[in-house]
Amino acid sequence: MISIELENFNIRQIMGSGQCFRMNEADADCFTVIAGKKYVEVRQKGQVVDFDCSQEDFLFFWIPYFDLDADYNRYIQAVNPRDSYLCAAAHHGQGIRILRQDLWEMLISFLISQQNNIRRIRRCIENICTQYGERIILPDGREYYGFPKPLALAAASEEDLRACNLGYRAKYVHQAALAVADGQIDLSEIRSMSYKKAREALMEIYGVGGKVADCICLFALHQLDAFPVDTHIRQVLDQHYKRGFPNRRYKGMRGVMQQYIFYYELTGIPSGDK
């Protein structure tokens, strides 16, 4: 068990920011996170955060995963004080972190995310995990399922995937799994590319457009310049940034700003006040 004090870290906000679909609220202040074969329980009271895992996993996996060694005050202070909207958004979501999630998992997760709502996305992913993922038993006897490997998912037919409730996205996931499994798509190659190149390479995958590619770049490749524009962000840009989002000013942290805006739109604005 690791217990540390953290600024600008709020596990509830990270979960609510919609970048991770395998995080769950076990009870009032206990969150469970599954990433690859790793599993952790996170409890937070104020700035004190407990990670229920080994020292080694914390140092070498969860610190990079949660981006704990980055200074998010730097991002918040970079916000233009005359931009009252972004100030409010950043203040509201000041505990958000940009996670470093697995590239393969993000590819499949955000293929499923299109034209879909978060609750169903979670269900779809749990379905493919329990169907095709590796079962893992914790020391205390509880079990969970890892994210299915490319080979395991490639073994599923499009119909099998539809049975997991993916709908028309089944054919996207099916083809992506086949392409990755047989080496037609080399994820480790994409991992080493620049943002621009990685975005282009991802968009060559059937079912991956600009928005999904940017989500993958931001949440898996930690390309903080990626700025996924979905319908919510589109509305904000039209409403608050008619002259365009100040990309120059936020170079190198546009994705962080996107997350503040996204989370603010989802949770910070009383419904009917738009």
Add this chain to the structure above:
DNA sequence: AGGCAGGACTACA
């Protein structure tokens, strides 16, 4: 009860 949810594809012009 019908539109829409964290889009992208295809088919057209």
Add this chain to the structure above:
DNA sequence: TGTAGTCCTGCC
């Protein structure tokens, strides 16, 4: 290069 029509499902 730009824009309609289409696609699964379920929630409001």
